[in-house]
Amino acid sequence: MKVVAFNGSPRAEGNTWHAISLVAAELEKEGIEVEVVQVGNKALRGCTACAQCSKNQDERCVLPGDEVNSWIQKMKAADGIILGSPVHFAGMSGAMKSFLDRAFYVSGANGNLLRHKVGAAVVAVRRSGGLPTFEQLNNYLLYSEMLLPTSNYWNVIHGTAPAEATQDTEGGQIMRVLGRNMAWLLKLVAHGRDAVTAPEREEKAYMSFIH
Numbered sequence: 733m734k735v736v737a738f739n740g741s742p743r744a745e746g747n748t749w750h751a752i753s754l755v756a757a758e759l760e761k762e763g764i765e766v767e768v769v770q771v772g773n774k775a776l777r778g779c780t781a782c783a784q785c786s787k788n789q790d791e792r793c794v795l796p797g798d799e800v801n802s803w804i805q806k807m808k809a810a811d812g813i814i815l816g817s818p819v820h821f822a823g824m825s826g827a828m829k830s831f832l833d834r835a836f837y838v839s840g841a842n843g844n845l846l847r848h849k850v851g852a853a854v855v856a857v858r859r860s861g862g863l864p865t866f867e868q869l870n871n872y873l874l875y876s877e878m879l880l881p882t883s884n885y886w887n888v889i890h891g892t893a894p895a896e897a898t899q900d901t902e903g904g905q906i907m908r909v910l911g912r913n914m915a916w917l918l919k920l921v922a923h924g925r926d927a928v929t930a931p932e933r934e935e936k937a938y939m940s941f942i943h
Contacts, residue, residue: 733918734765735850736810738803740817740828741772747856747897748772748816751889751907755814755854758911764812764918769803772818776800776830779837786841793834804835804845812850812918813878815869822861824868836872840936844876848930850918851878852910855888856897862888877933881917883910 737756741748749768756766777795784794791808792801807813815832817824824832839845853869855862866886873880887910889903890896897903 733763733811733922734767734809735759735812735814735914735918736806737766737768737814737816738771738828738831739768740815740825740831741856742825742827743818743894744770744773746818746894747889747891748818748854750891750895750897751854751856751887751903752814752816754889754904754907755852755911755914758908759812759915759918762912762915762919764915766814767806769806771803771831772825772827774798774827774831776827776834778830779833783841785838789842791838791842791845793838795834800831800834803831804838807835807839807849808845810849811922812852812914813846813873814852814854814914815872816854816856817865817869819855819857819861819865822864824865829868832869832872836876839876844933846876846878847933848921849876849878850881850914850921851876852881852914853887854907854910857888857890858892859890862886862890879917879921881910881913883907883913 851873883906
C-alpha cells in the first residue's frame with residue numbers, strides 16, 4: 733500500500749513537514765510506503781472555472797506549466813492521501829488552495845477519482861487559526877467521499893521556527909495516533925474490499941436555489 737502526502741508549506745522541511753513525518757513514520761512501521769510531495773513553494777495558478785476537465789474527461793486540468801496533473805495521478809494511484817498545510821491568515825497556504833481546488837475539481841468532474849480512499853489532514857500553526865485550516869482541508873476529503881481516520885484530538889501541531897513542532901508533546905502524540913489509526917483503516921479497507929460490496933456511486937445532483 734502507498735500513501736502520498738502533500739506539503740503545502742513554502743518551507744520544504746518546516747513544521748508542516750515534521751507533522752507529516754510523524755504520521756508517515758507510523759505508516760511506514762506498518763509496511764505502508766509514504767511519498768511526500770512539495771507543493772507550497774511552487775508557483776501555481778488557481779482554478780479558472782473553465783470546466784474543460786469536465787468536458788474533456790481526461791483526468792487533467794488544462795492549465796499548463798506546473799505539476800498539478802502529475803499530482804492528480806499520484807493521488808489516483810495511492811491508497812491514502814495526507815494533506816498538510818501551515819496556517820496563513822487563519823487559512824491554508826495559497827499554493828495549497830490553488831492545487832486542491834484544481835485537483836479535486838478534476839477528480840469530481842471525472843467520476844470522483846478519490847472516492848473511498850483514506851484521507852487525512854494535518855496542520856502546523858504558530859498560535860491561532862489551526863482549526864479553521866484543518867476544517868478547510870477536511871472539506872476536500874469529505875466532498876470526495878473519502879474515509880477519514882481520527883486521532884485523540886484535532887490534527888494540529890504548534891511551532892514557529894522549523895522543527896519547533898517537535899517540542900509540542902501533545903501535538904506529536906496526535907500525529908502518531910493519527911498515523912496508527914490511518915494504517916489500521918487502510919488495512920481494513922484493503923481486507924474488506926473483496927468481502928463487502930461498496931455502495932453504488934450516485935451522480936451528483938445539483939440544485940439552484942434561485943429557480
